[in-house]
Amino acid sequence: DTAVSQTPKYLVTQMGNDKSIKCEQNLGHDTMYWYKQDSKKFLKIMFSYNNKELIINETVPNRFSPKSPDKAHLNLHINSLELGDSAVYFCASSPTSALEQFFGPGTRLTVL
Amino acid sequence: QQQVKQSPQSLIVQKGGIPIINCAYENTAFDYFPWYQQFPGKGPALLIAIRPDVSEKKEGRFTISFNKSAKQFSLHIMDSQPGDSATYFCAGTTDSWGKFQFGAGTQVVVTP
Numbered sequence: 001d002t003a004v005s006q007t008p009k010y011l012v013t014q015m016g017n018d019k020s021i022k023c024e025q026n027l028g029h030d031t032m033y034w035y036k037q038d039s040k041k042f043l044k045i046m047f048s049y050n051n052k053e054l055i056i057n058e059t060v061p062n063r064f065s066p067k068s069p070d071k072a073h074l075n076l077h078i079n080s081l082e083l084g085d086s087a088v089y090f091c092a093s094s095p096t097s098a099l100e101q102f103f104g105p106g107t108r109l110t111v112l
Numbered sequence: 113q114q115q116v117k118q119s120p121q122s123l124i125v126q127k128g129g130i131p132i133i134n135c136a137y138e139n140t141a142f143d144y145f146p147w148y149q150q151f152p153g154k155g156p157a158l159l160i161a162i163r164p165d166v167s168e169k170k171e172g173r174f175t176i177s178f179n180k181s182a183k184q185f186s187l188h189i190m191d192s193q194p195g196d197s198a199t200y201f202c203a204g205t206t207d208s209w210g211k212f213q214f215g216a217g218t219q220v221v222v223t224p
Contacts, residue, residue, distance in 0.1 A: 004155075042217065043156070043201060043214040048210070090155050090156070099146070100146070100161070102157075102158075103148075105153075105154060106154070
């Protein structure tokens, strides 16, 4: 299936831990994004990469570090997790020539 | 500062009714306005989008009305069905990198 996939789907962890979320797209898109959706469902962009280059870097704590090993993958590493990091994190991708973004299924992160 | 304001937060309509969701934006440089539909446990998916040089766009039962002078746009769901029950997000963006500013979302419930 052609899609944006994320792993894991659920992530439950203790405060202070470090965790990673992986994202892969097989749509051939050049641009990938990370969004955070909070408990009120508000969607906010965090980062965007175009062809492995960081192009959007919103005001997020530097505990969050994206990494793009190639244009089909964009991973999110979070250090020293805090309670406020609990949210659903969505990866998305789009072709450079178009604005439609295709979202993954989300990763629900719960920090205890 | 929320650049796209969306209302109402939620609404309930009977099958066949026409839910209307309104959005207002502040940034006059926005040139692309998508609507995304999100079902519980899923990622958002593009529903319909409009450019500011068009006053109305229809795709199936979904219609966007756009008022550039008022900096407002709205989504109408004609002949709504229970399967349309979802959260709807409006957004605006000003650049080709797709840095969307999302509205807060509207949860629509269509009762049988």
